[in-house]
Amino acid sequence: xxxxxxxxxxxxxxxxxxxxxxxxxxxxxxxxxxxxxxxxxxxxxxxxxxxxxxxxxxxxxxxxxxxxxxxxxxxxxxxxxxxxxxxxxxxxxxxxxxxxxxxxxxxxxxxxxxxxxxxxxxxxxxxxxxxxxxxxxxxxxxxxxxxxxx
Numbered sequence: 075x076x077x078x079x080x081x082x083x084x085x086x087x088x089x090x091x092x093x094x095x096x097x098x099x100x101x102x103x104x105x106x107x108x109x110x111x112x113x114x115x116x117x118x119x120x121x122x123x124x125x126x127x128x129x130x131x132x133x134x135x136x137x138x139x140x141x142x143x144x145x146x147x148x149x150x151x152x153x154x155x156x157x158x159x160x161x162x163x164x165x166x167x168x169x170x171x172x173x174x175x176x177x178x179x180x181x182x183x184x185x186x187x188x189x190x191x192x193x194x195x196x197x198x199x200x201x202x203x204x205x206x207x208x209x210x211x212x213x214x215x216x217x218x219x220x221x222x223x224x
Contacts, residue, residue, distance in 0.1 A: 081150050084218045089142040091210035093135070107131075114138050117187055142211075145175055149215045164216040172212025176204045 100110035111134030115123035118137055123130050149171060153160045159167045180203065184190040194200035 080218055081146055084149070084215050085139070085143055085146045087218070088146060088211045088214050089139045091214065092142065092206055093138050095206045095210055096138075111135055111138075117183075145211060146215065149219070153219050160216065160219040164220040165213060168212035168214075168216030169208050170212070171215065172208030173204070175211060176207040179207070 096110055096114075097107045100107055108131050109124075112124040112126065112130040113134070114137050115126065115130050115133035119133055123133055126133065152171075159171075180190070180194070180200070181192045185192050194203070
């Protein structure tokens, strides 16, 4: 049987966990999954992507998984450079990486593309936005890497 790629598993798992969280969060806040995906697509494709219908949904999903691919690739490169990240305290390494991802997204990417303020004006929403970066991306990446290095 062929050996599965840990990076592919991490990309799929973290991408799925994060997009499901975003979808549920959008619906709970009164929006739709489609509008959330269109907003994601509008990052690289411009505001016109919000009018693309199903194509906007697909572009948003593809954009999400492309971003997640970069997040996973950076983590695996960091573990190659510093194997200690995967050897002890996976939850601490995952928490720190999730915090770094949050800062990159909310302090650099979103302000540059959409003019979003950082720190956020609503600190509760800012703290809630930190949650999926740690729990659905940082922790699974660190845990899967730890499991792989055994």
